[in-house]
Amino acid sequence: MKLTKKMTCNNCTDPCDFQSALAKTGRSIDEANIFHAHFKKHDVICKQGKEVTHALFLTKGWAKLYLEGLNNRNIILYILKPPAYIGLLSFFETPIYAYSVTALENSEVCFIELGLVKKLYIESHDLLLCLNKVFGKSVANIMNKIISINQKQIRGRIAENLIYLSNLHQSHKFHLCLTRKEIGEMAAISEENTVRLLSEFAKESIISVKGRDIEILDMPLLKKICDVG
Amino acid sequence: MKLTKKMTCNNCTDPCDFQSALAKTGRSIDEANIFHAHFKKHDVICKQGKEVTHALFLTKGWAKLYLEGLNNRNIILYILKPPAYIGLLSFFETPIYAYSVTALENSEVCFIELGLVKKLYIESHDLLLCLNKVFGKSVANIMNKIISINQKQIRGRIAENLIYLSNLHQSHKFHLCLTRKEIGEMAAISEENTVRLLSEFAKESIISVKGRDIEILDMPLLKKICDVG
DNA sequence: ATTAAACATTGTTGTAAATCAACTTTTTTT
DNA sequence: AAAAAAAGTTGATTTACAACAATGTTTAAT
Structure with a gap:
């Protein structure tokens, strides 16, 4: 991971729901203190068992979301393709990542402070709906995987x-x-x-x-x- | 399933987070139009693939939450024990249940209209936090199940x-x-x-x-x- | 350019677990 | 109380798959 100043919300080609939520709640992008990072191929973006401190948003490069199981055996749940929320399944009140994410190619990720996300989540109806929709899809996907693996x-x-x-x-x-x-x-x-x-x-x-x-x-x-x- | 007038929010022994959310948003229990039902052992409380119309809250009796897989083979994800949210994993913007729930013994369930839940969800900070916490736990639980089943x-x-x-x-x-x-x-x-x-x-x-x-x-x-x- | 490391391939073998089959016991229905 | 259905039990058989082994191929590092 390497912080980058090249990428900012202001020159973002694919503005995320957080940006519109910021606008709607009358906050400026600068005060939001969002920062951007570059990950090289094979870099770990977030790690199972580690604390969730930011909401992560993938803007460039594909990544794999997977469980680290027994005896160093992984199970890939799905592939993340930008634009995509990374921290989604466990960012609100779960303090620990239930899974890991690793870059499959050089990638760009935005980091949004959890405190801000919570505020936006409460203040912005649209953001809430949007995130929950993605959430629901992830869950359906995982349910299917369970059946697939077992049956x-x-x-x-x-x-x-x-x-x-x-x-x-x-x-x-x-x-x-x-x-x-x-x-x-x-x-x-x-x-x-x-x-x-x-x-x-x-x-x-x-x-x-x-x-x-x-x-x-x-x-x-x-x-x-x-x-x- | 059999509607019951015996059980109401007013005589509930174990008031749920919806009640406090209603109170905080200045709504009365009566206008909320919550209804209560009795399920006998083996009754299906909600069915995989069917539309989600209400948030369900289990107040009495244990139930199993399971996936209906291939060739009539089920996978039980966990046991629900009151007080418990039933529709949790897919009630917000996912219109279809990703799983089924069946009563393991005679049970009581509250039905709360989805429209109201959404309103409360947005208006009540506490409810939001509370539901997300339970949500996170469910997800962690399911992740563990995947590893367990496969490895x-x-x-x-x-x-x-x-x-x-x-x-x-x-x-x-x-x-x-x-x-x-x-x-x-x-x-x-x-x-x-x-x-x-x-x-x-x-x-x-x-x-x-x-x-x-x-x-x-x-x-x-x-x-x-x-x-x- | 050379070496090391990661990745890919194919055949073989041992074994975990499903399936089959036959049977007993318990519970429910009439 | 008898009959039927559901639940529980046990041993034998089959099979799908992981693990191992051996070797070839591509990619990355010095």
Whole structure:
């Protein structure tokens, strides 16, 4: 993490809900004391078990949100893509992060003091609604992950995550931002089986794999594999 | 579900945060139009996939909160014990329940119109803080469940859930409110393995089992089994 | 340019846990 | 009280997957 003065709220290309909330509650951006930081690929943005001191907002670069489980095994819950709230699931009255976030590429993050967030949260109806909406989506996502991990076989889980990544890239053809191990962590399976299944799917002409370039050739079939579990 | 006039906010023995929020925002209980219902054992209180129309508050009787997964297999996320918010994880801007709740015994539930909840949520600082606190706890709980299901073996998972139930009853000795199948659904394992492990633990003198009466004899060992996974 | 480190691949093996099957006991219904 | 349904139990069988091993390939560091 490296503080940066280059990026400020004033030159932000994609103003967040905090900015409009600030405006509506008659506060200036300067007094809000928001600061901006740059994270390099692989840098930890927030760490499971550590205290929550700021609301974090991702403005550039993708990141992974994951649980640090037993024996150094991670489970990636989802990929964060700007603009995105990072601290969302545990920033209000939970003092400790329930998960970690790491940059998948060089990223930019805004830090907003928790005290201010609470004030805005109370004063601004819109911000409240907006955050709760995102919150709800996260929860639905996580519920689905629980079912997936416990009740689907690895084939269905890999299919599910390929579809997820395809949606994220908004294309059937995309360049993976993740290693094979990380794909495995998304589906909560071993790295070896991830590789095996990717080549299996390729052999069956469901996808094409060239290194990190993936193309989904038969989406209906992939969806079917995902659905049957 | 059966509406009841016997139970009202005025004779409530355990007033909820909504009542104080109503008072603080200068509203009367009558205009709030809160209604109360009775659920018999096994009745569904709210249903996964259905629209969220009210905030629900459990005042009497225990209930299970669970996901309806694939092939009619459920995963119980936790047990609700009054006083408890039921609709918590998805009541604000998520229109659909992400989970189901079923009464484990005869129960009483208050229904509070979502419109009113939103108003109170915005007007009452205390209510907001309070709900978010409970929210945070739920999320932490669920994160833990994900790790448990994916990375612990069934022995560790059953141990974990026995400890959970013991805490819930605030005693090492308790009468199960759940069938063996449901215990399995808490640990996300099969009914058969649940039975097997309970008798295994009994044989090892870690617990004593007589029908649905459980006593934890060696809590330190049970904790160890839970921790090593 | 060379070496080290991280990443990817494929085959094999052991095992945890689901499933199957048969049966007993308890609870509920008629 | 009898019948039916639900809940609980136990052993045998099957299978999905993690773990291991061995080796190739790409990427990063000096």
